[in-house]
Amino acid sequence: MKHLLSVALTALVLTGASAQTPPAGKKPRTKIGTTVLPLPGRPELAISQAEIEAQIRFLASDELMGRRTGEPGNAVAARYIAEQYRAMGLKPAGDQGNYLQPFSLDKIGAAQSAMLLIGTDTLRLGKELVVMAGGPTSLSGNIIYAGYGLTDGEDGYKGQDVKGRIVVVQGGSPDAKSPREIFRAASEKRKLAAQKGAAAVLELYSESIPWGFVNQYFSREQVNLPVSEKSTAPVTHLWINNANNQYKQLKQTGQAVTLKTSGRAQTTVATANVAGIIEGTDPALKNEYVILSAHFDHVGVGKQGGSAYEPSDSIFNGARDNAFGTVAILSAAKALSQQRPKRSVLVLALTGEEVGLLGSTYYASHPLVPLKQTIFDLNTDGAGYNDTTLVSVIGLERTGAKAEIEAAAKAAGLGVFAEPAPEQGLFDRSDNVAFAAKGIPAPTFSPGFKTFDEAIGKYYHQAIDNPESLDMNYVYRFCEAYAHAARLIANRTARPQWSAGDKYEAAGKALYGQ
Known part of the structure; x- marks a missing residue:
């Protein structure tokens, strides 16, 4: 497998895809031999559909085994993206003078057993309990109730010594609504309980995420950012x-309660974001x-994917989610490097989105360019598409670049649909939210x-999300629209601003x- 990946990677990095005849309705491009020259003012038109398709077919190939964070296929994808940056002449923006921003993650296996005895009631793993964190544990004792377990105040730990004790806390927080906020609150509770020396935390869950989903999620491996620079086994948390x-x-x-759990085995894995810079042309x-x-x-593959699969096809290739978006930033990088915009552009391929926007x-905590000098993030991600006449923009009405995005889509022959599926809360479910929160x-x-x-x-997080099922002409037009939107935003006279009253x-x- 290693040899096969090496051969495929080398072939795609070193072999350029030849230009195709443009789709119907596109203006012809000027050619010298096999080199495509951009039309004046619109290098986005020089993006080759054949190159886009080749990149998607590589990133969503079986050989990359679903690109799961912390796995070899993910590392190969990162290397491939880095070498694409190198070929385009992007300036390395990584921590060590290259294109990679490496960091470590904690990989946490599923618990094998857990039981909580409360009087005559026995709660069991997979039914009434899920194990979030911690090692093997066997405890008996009287619990201490600490409200939400988030502060030292009245609705927390005030006046209570919990060292070596089992702490019970209320689920979520008064402000936690989205899944991201609920999980963040849980992490903060676990961290504070550990600081206070608690032996275990029992969290009474009654939040908006259905229990069936919670149960399924925690029956699989999780990958998390370490709670400290030196990763240690966290306090037991159910x-x-x-x-x-x-x-x-x-x-x-x-x-009085009795708690027994096998805990969750924990290892450390390495991963990396991939970052390159296109320097702007305007002196200021x-x-x-x-x-x-x-x-x-x-x-990933098989049970890692979290959805049903056939033995004949257990690889979750992720063509739509998100080889599609990765190729869009590569296409934009190529166009913008051929004709640089006024502002500088950081092209940032992110790992760990599927395991918690990691x-x-x-990056938001370890930026490679100052956050104060970062005026906009144009994120691209999606579950798929059901309308090839448009692009959908989550946050279009909120983030101050509506005119540029609409103009870019129109130039590619596409419409724009704002805020799709509002009931899904999509703005806070992709990597853009880490930047928005800053x-x-x-x-x-x-x-x-x-x-x-x-x-x-049909395709979202399914094993059939393969390159063969994509409408490549639509992918091409999408990439053109994204690249042109990036150019227009980078060339704006004034910075985009949040809409008044936005959270x-x-x-x-x-x-x-301000």
Whole structure:
């Protein structure tokens, strides 16, 4: 397998795809031999459909085994992207003078057993319990209730010594609504409990994510950012299905319980974002940056994928999600490097999106260019498409570059649909949110869809999401629209701004000193 990957990678990196006749309705391009020259003012038109298809076919090939973060196929994808940057002449932006931004993650296996005895009630793994973190544990004792377990205040640990004790906390937080916020609150509770010396944390779960989904999610391997620079085994942490407040007795300090769990085996794995810079041409504006971001990871193979699969096809190739978006940033990088815009552009391929937006979260805490000088993030990601006449933009109405995005789509013969499937809360479910939380305007530029329908569900996180099923002419037009939008935004006279009253507006004002 290693030899096969090496051969395939070498072939695609070193062999350029020849230009094709443009699709119907496109103006012909000037050629000298096999070199495609851009038309004046529009190097986006020089992007080759054949090259785009070759890149997607490599990134979503079986040989990359679903590009799961921390696995060899993901590392090969990162290397491939880095060498594409090198071929285009992008400036390395990585930590060590290359294109990679390496970091470590904790890989946590599924628990094999867990049991909680409360009086005459026995709660079991896979039914009423899920194990979130921790090693093998066997404890008996009286619990201490600590409210939400997030502070030292009245609704927390005030006046309570929990060292060596079993702590019970309420699920979520008063403000946690989205899955991301619920999981972040859980992580903060676990960290604070460990600081206070607790032996275990039992969290009474009654949040918006259905328990069936929670149960399924934690029956699989997870990958997380370490809670500290030196990764250590975290405190034992369980979620209890407390629908209808059925275990309200656990909110009473002094309740006797017995807890036994196999814990979750933990190892450390390496991964990396991939970053390159196109320097701007304007003497002043080149010190400002537009980020073009897309995640290149997917969900892996077999049970890792989290969905049903056939033995004959157990690889979750992720052509739509998100080889599609990765190739869009590569296409934009090529066009922008041929004719550089006024502002500088950071082309950022992110790992770890599928396991919790980890690459973008890491980048936001360890930026390669100053966040204060980063004026925009044009993220691209999607579950798929059901309308090839348009692009869908999550955050179009919120992030200040509507005119540029609409003009770019129109130039590629596409319409724009704003805020698709609002019930899904999509703005906070992709890598753009890590930038938005820091104050950077950050929409997600997605393949065309209006609703999550059968056409989306057929391929989303399914083993049949292969390159052969894509409409490559649509992928081509999408990439052209994305690249041109990036150019127009990077050439704007004024910075894009959050819409007045947006929940991220205050973060933007704090970041930019407004």
